[in-house]
Each structure stands twice: as structure tokens, then as C-alpha cells.
Amino acid sequence: MMRLKKIPLILMGCGGVGQQLLQHIVTCRPLHAKHGLHLRVLGVCDSRSILVTNDIFTAELGDSSLHAVCRVKSSGASLSASSDGFGGDCQVLSDSEAPRKVVDIAGLLGRSTGLVVVDCSASPETVEVLKDIIDHGCCIVLANKKPLTTEMKDYEKLLSNIRRIRYESTPTSLCWETGYIDDVVQVGAGLPVISSINRVLTSGDPISRVVGSLSGTLGYVMSEVEDGKPFSQVVRAAKCLGYTEPDPRDDLSGMDVARKALILARLLGSQLDLSDIKVESLYPDEMGSTAMSTEDFLQDGLASLDVGIAERIKVAASNGCVLRYVCVVEEPRCQVGLQELPKDSPLGRLRGSDNVVEIYSRCYKDSPLVIQGAGAGNDTTAAGVLADIVDIQDLFK
Numbered sequence: 001m002m003r004l005k006k007i008p009l010i011l012m013g014c015g016g017v018g019q020q021l022l023q024h025i026v027t028c029r030p031l032h033a034k035h036g037l038h039l040r041v042l043g044v045c046d047s048r049s050i051l052v053t054n055d056i057f058t059a060e061l062g063d064s065s066l067h068a069v070c071r072v073k074s075s076g077a078s079l080s081a082s083s084d085g086f087g088g089d090c091q092v093l094s095d096s097e098a099p100r101k102v103v104d105i106a107g108l109l110g111r112s113t114g115l116v117v118v119d120c121s122a123s124p125e126t127v128e129v130l131k132d133i134i135d136h137g138c139c140i141v142l143a144n145k146k147p148l149t150t151e152m153k154d155y156e157k158l159l160s161n162i163r164r165i166r167y168e169s170t171p172t173s174l175c176w177e178t179g180y181i182d183d184v185v186q187v188g189a190g191l192p193v194i195s196s197i198n199r200v201l202t203s204g205d206p207i208s209r210v211v212g213s214l215s216g217t218l219g220y221v222m223s224e225v226e227d228g229k230p231f232s233q234v235v236r237a238a239k240c241l242g243y244t245e246p247d248p249r250d251d252l253s254g255m256d257v258a259r260k261a262l263i264l265a266r267l268l269g270s271q272l273d274l275s276d277i278k279v280e281s282l283y284p285d286e287m288g289s290t291a292m293s294t295e296d297f298l299q300d301g302l303a304s305l306d307v308g309i310a311e312r313i314k315v316a317a318s319n320g321c322v323l324r325y326v327c328v329v330e331e332p333r334c335q336v337g338l339q340e341l342p343k344d345s346p347l348g349r350l351r352g353s354d355n356v357v358e359i360y361s362r363c364y365k366d367s368p369l370v371i372q373g374a375g376a377g378n379d380t381t382a383a384g385v386l387a388d389i390v391d392i393q394d395l396f397k
């Protein structure tokens, strides 16, 4: 019988994307087994706790425990509130014990069996854990953009020891690996953005400009409002479809796109910080997170934006154009905001939550390298994250 290669894994963040990832892992068991692979989930964290197997060396959370995690989290409860329902050989640790446990496990497994820590949270706080665990030689796979878009020194730390980066996604789902076995780093998931950028760069072809529509939410919102639907209604629909960030203001403020732009700019060698990026917000400061809750924003605030957005779209249409939220990375400039674009341009033709990225270089000067495809959604994102994990299997014995 074929020996299964086992990849130990801890998941941080078990919301829309994290739950879908657990479901994909369970569903893909037979497929992975056929390829001699088994993903051994040792622990799952939410914002307050970790559910972890009692024996990290030989045991794992069984599939019935993973299903139970999904049931608990989709009901909105905390893992810590449901400690009895996960089966026998595991425990729930809460508060500061949870991140400490992840780092402890990384210390025990990083340089023996290896360990992948997957960040499917939307939290800026995980960066501290991630910096510690890469020191232990672990791999990290990120759906969360925040760890790569904090201070430059954090970014440099996370990318220390990089020999290779691959990126296969909406520029969001990233896979990192450092220090383990081969000092290799990979980034990846669905659309081949970073791997394409890297191929261009390593061939000595300097990239002068990257332009794209990188928000599934804003792409969907703009094309639906063009079709006559109210802005507030389509933003709520985008949230239900799993396109938006947990607080959709992260999308509507342009900050989520700015983070993607920053990841691309840093990949091209720029030393920019988030505050250096010119960002256009689609709502006023008075509707920010310090002024109102997400629920109030969705229920009451959003509707006040309907008329203004519809008017801007009408003006664009009268010029034969559509509105697209565009990201431009062109040293020393990096900016994100709405632009009026011809309907038949690559960005103007985009519909729904698709993303498109155009890469301009010496070789791709007049005719850019164009990468396009589905840009948001829990299923697509989780599938990309899973592909990233499987992609680094050669780093495990």
C-alpha cells in the first residue's frame, strides 16, 4: 500500500473562508489519498480560542470534529463556548493561551515533521504569531492580506529566507514557506499573478506598471449598479455571496484594494507603506468604523450613498464609459480609485466579481500580459488556499 505523506496543519480563522477550507479538506480526502497525501489538521483557531488535538505528534482532529467546528462557527458561536461537542482527544484553550499554543506547536514540529499554519482570519494581530512561527521553520499560507501590509520590517521578516515566490490567485490568497528543508518560499492559489510577475522579473524584463481591477466586491457592485440596482442592495448581496471583507467598509474604503496594490508594489521592490498609497473611498469619514457599527452601516448608512453612486455611473455612461475601481502600481506611484473607462476596454468589459491584472514590461510593452478570472468568494478562495497547501507538499517527508 502507498505510504501517505502527512502534512500537519493549523488553521487560524474559521469564518466563511476557513470553514470552506475545512470542508474542502474533508471532501478532497479520497483525491489526496490517491496522490499519496493526507492533510493532518492539528488545530483550528477563532478570535478567542484554539481547538487542538491532545497529541500533536500522532493524532489529529478527525473529520467529524472538523464538521462540528463548521457547525459551531456557522451558528456564530465561539469555539470556547462549545468545548464538549468536538469529540474526545482534543481540548479548547482560550485567550492568550491560543496564540501561544500555535507558537509552541511550531517550535515542536517546525524542524521535524514540518507544519503549515494557514491564516484565514482578517486580523492584523496574526502577524506576531506568523513572525514567530517562521523562525521555527514552518510554512505559512495566507488568505489574510494584513500580515503582508503592515510595516515594511514585518514584511521583510515574513519574507526572510525567500528563494522563490509563486502566487496563483486573486492577489489575495498567498502561500508562504520559509526555512523548511529548502529555504523556499511560495505564494499561491488561483490566478497566476505573482508567479507571472516573477517569471517576467527573473527573465531580466523589468516591470514598469501593473494595472488591475482587483476587488471582486467592487467589480460586482459596479456592474450590478450599471444594470440599475441600488448600490446599498448590491453591497448587501456581495456580503451574502461571501465577496466582501467581514466589514464591507474595508472594500468600499478602497483599503482592501490598497493592500493588494501594496503587496504587488513590494513584490516589484518598492519600499512603500500603506499610508503612501492614494486611496479613494466610496463613503465619507462620518460613516467610518469609529462612528458606526458594521450593522448600522449596512442597515442605515449605505442607502444614503445610493443616489451619488448611481449619478456617477450615469455620467460615465453618458460618456460611453463605465466606472471601475482601478489599482495602478507604477513606481513611484501607487494609487487606487474609481476611473471612467471605455466599455470595451479590458477593465471596462469586466462583469461580476472577476478580477483582471495587466502587467507592462519591456517585452509586454504594447500588448500587456493579462491575467483574468474569478476574484472573490469563499469557495474560490478556499480552493486557492488548499491548492497552495498541496503545492508545497514536496517540502514534507
Ligand SMILES: NC(=O)C1=CN([C@@H]2O[C@H](COP(=O)(O)OP(=O)(O)OC[C@H]3O[C@@H](n4cnc5c(N)ncnc54)[C@H](OP(=O)(O)O)[C@@H]3O)[C@@H](O)[C@H]2O)C=CC1
Pocket: 012, 013, 014, 015, 016, 017, 018, 045, 046, 047, 048, 073, 078, 120, 121, 122, 123, 125, 126, 143, 144, 145, 146, 170, 172, 173, 216, 242, 243, 244, 245, 246, 375, 376, 377, 378, 381
Ligand atoms: N471572501 C473572499 O472572497 C476572500 C477573502 N480573503 C481573505 O480571507 C480572510 C477571511 O475572510 P472571511 O472568512 O470572509 O472572514 P470572516 O470574518 O468570516 O472570518 C474570520 C475568522 O477569523 C477569526 N479571527 C479573528 N481574529 C483572529 C485571530 N487573531 N486569530 C485567529 N483567528 C481570528 C474569526 O474568529 P471569530 O469567529 O471568533 O470572529 C473568524 O473565525 C480575510 O482576510 C479576507 O480578506 C481573501 C481572498 C478572497
Ligand SMILES: N[C@@H](CC=O)C(=O)O
Pocket: 170, 172, 214, 215, 216, 217, 218, 243, 244, 245, 251, 256, 375, 376, 377
Ligand atoms: N473582499 C475581497 C475578497 C478578496 O480579496 C474582494 O472583494 O476582492
